[in-house]
Amino acid sequence: MYVSVKGGEAAIDNAHRLLADRRRGDRSVPALTLDQITEQLALGVDRVMSEGSLYDRRLAALAIKQARGDLIEAIFLVRAYRTTLPRFGFAEPVDTGAMLVERRISACYKDLPGGQLLGPTFDYTHRLLDEELEVDARIEPGRMREGASEPVTRIVDILGGEGLIEEEPGTNGEEPGDINQTPLEFPLSRAMRLQSLARGDEGFLLALGYSTQRGYARSHPFAGEIRIGEVEIEVYLPELGFAVPVGRVQLTECQMVNQFKGSAKLPPQFTRGYGLVFGQSERKAMAMALCDRALRAEELGEDIVAPAQDQEFVISHCDNVQATGFVEHLKLPHYVDFQAELGLVRTMRAEFERANGVFQQAQAESAIEKKEAAE
Amino acid sequence: MSIETERAARRNRMSVLARCETSRLQGLWSKLGLDPTYKLLRGPEYGLVMLRGRTGGTGEPFNIGEATVTRASVKLDDGSVGHAMALGRDDMKARLCAIVDALCQDTRTAVLIDAEMIAPIKSELDGADERRRQETAATRVDFFTMVRGED
Incomplete structure (x- = not known):
């Protein structure tokens, strides 16, 4: 009832x-x-x-x-x-190679076409609190450097030119799965894992990425490239019959270059982990790339020994809206549940006491018997 | 004009309009003095498009997450139909862009709009891009090596 x-x-x-x-x-x-x-x-x-x-x-x-x-x-x-808005359609896949780059660094090559572009970064700051920010101090605009800029070549294209890194399989024409429209069924395709990771909790993915560095599914990563900037979004409009640009979004992309893999057919080559997130968020993009690489364990024939490699563990727990929903639902009234538990614990205690009473009585009796025997 | 060049011109126009601030669009539009009567065929309405990336930047597509967009379609009295879609939630912008798209079906109006509206916006947007490029270029690391020893 x-x-x-x-x-x-x-x-x-x-x-x-x-x-x-x-x-x-x-x-x-x-x-x-x-x-x-x-x-x-x-x-x-x-x-x-x-x-x-x-x-x-x-x-x-x-x-x-x-x-x-x-x-x-x-x-x-x-x-x-x-959830209140209708879905009009899908954009064409973005071309991060054509990004208007605001930052691009590589930890693999010092000199690479396009150079190391630091952009607006916290790196190399001393992490000392700046008391000037307590007031609205006048801030100088960024410096400018004129001259034609080199195209910013992707690091994976440099490595790929020599065949030293695995190639990404091209499109097979199939639609990538969408976690908003299909129930999660494991194992998930890499495309669906990447979608989950892209909206996954930064802290959770950061901790998992860190765990791989500390030895729980070590993958020897290098930050092959991190780039931040705007890319053009195009949407195919059926009424026009072609794709039209609808504006730009800012993305952060991380290409993680990891240690080797080869097979009977393939010579040894670097493997890859990939991160792509909205806005300027390189910690998240890097964590995502580490997790993506760890989750490819099965595909790459690695033993699954650590949490970061376990799809069900990572994907089922990386969504902070789901996580907070389930943790915080504990605040909701559980009065009836709790009454049932109270009743149960009282019954158990009564049984315990009864049994204990019998046991203590038996002990006392045996103590008396022993005493008498000794006397 | 071939279909390809016409299509390229239309795409280019839409690209410029979609990235322009609404207030700037309205300013240039009112200076043009065009005031066509039109009927809204659809919208302006807000919705979502799913944005996509590629694994490793070049591989198979995957969904990154959605973005808000506004779309509108209009029909002018002369029967020409215009469409617009732009990121964000902005009725005014989508409506105006659809009207401009419809007007540009007429070659002579298109020349006027390209010169008075599209060209100035394009040069402002390009200027902003160039500024960003130069700001980024100033943060490029110039490595130098210090030679030690005598061999």
């Missing part, structure tokens, strides 16, 4: 009103604008877009504001919003 209990409506209303009040905080402090968030908390916005799996800076900024800066809550809001 189910008995529903009602109540709490007024408490909930007041709690939400209080939430709105606390979110706004001290009214003498100016309210944050969405432009301030997209411009000045840009990397937080990028994380919400990436794990919210929806590219829209303004929506992500709104979600961050509404969530009081709780990024997982913001990601949840964005995921919920995306």
Whole structure:
């Protein structure tokens, strides 16, 4: 039998009103604008877009504001919003080789065509807090360097030219699976794993990537290349009969180059892990590439010995919206469940005590008997 | 004009319009003084497109995540139909881009729009790209080696 209990409506209303009040905080402090968030908390916005799996800076900024800066809550809001919109179609696969590069580094080659372009990076900062940022100090614009720029060649093309790295299999014309529209069934294709990883929790993937470096499925990775920049998005419009550009998005791509694999047919060559995420987020792209490589264990004939290689473990737990939903659901009333458990534990205790009572009595009796025997 | 060049011109126009700020579009549009009557065939409406990458950058396609887009289709009184789709949520922009696309079916209007609207926006966008390229170029590492020893 189910008995529903009602109540709490007024408490909930007041709690939400209080939430709105606390979110706004001290009214003498100016309210944050969405432009301030997209411009000045840009990397937080990028994380919400990436794990919210929806590219829209303004929506992500709104979600961050509404969530009081709780990024997982913001990601949840964005995921919920995306379910309200119809899917118009698919974009053509982006060409990251044609990216307008804002940053490109390689840890494999010092001198490579296009050069090492540091871009706006935290690397090489001393991680000392900058007190100047406490006030709105005047900030100089970036320096410029004129002259024709070299095309920024992909590192995998350099290695691939010599056949030293595995080639990516081309398209077989099949549609890649979509985790939004198909239930997860393991083993997943690499395409579906990459989709899951692309929206996976940065912290979770970072920890798993780190675990592979510490020896749990070691893959000897090199950051072959990391590039950040804008790529053009094209969508095929059936009414026109051709694909049209609809704007640009910023992406971060990581090509991880890992230790060798060969076979009877193939000479030894480097293997690859790949990361591609929305916005500027190279920690996430690198972690994704490490996890992608680890998850290819079976395909590459490696023993599955570590969590990072276990598809079901990684993919089922990398989504922070699912994870937070299940962990936080524990807050919901479980009064009836708990009553049942209480009843059960009381019965068990009664049995325990009864048995213990009998046991203690028996012990006491045997002690008396022993004493008597000794006397 | 062959179908290919016409198609390329249309694509180019759409590419420029899709990347332009709405306020800038409106400014240039109002200066043109064109005010066609039109009927909305579809939208403007918001929706999603799934963005795709390729494994390893060049391999088989996979889904990265979705992006918001706005699309619109219009029909002018003379029967020409225009379409538009642009990233983001912006009714005004999609509507205006669809009208411009429809107007450009007429070669003479297309010449006017290309000169007065598309060309200036394109040069602004290219300027912004060039600026970004130069800012990035300034962060390029120039390696130098220090020679030690005498051999």
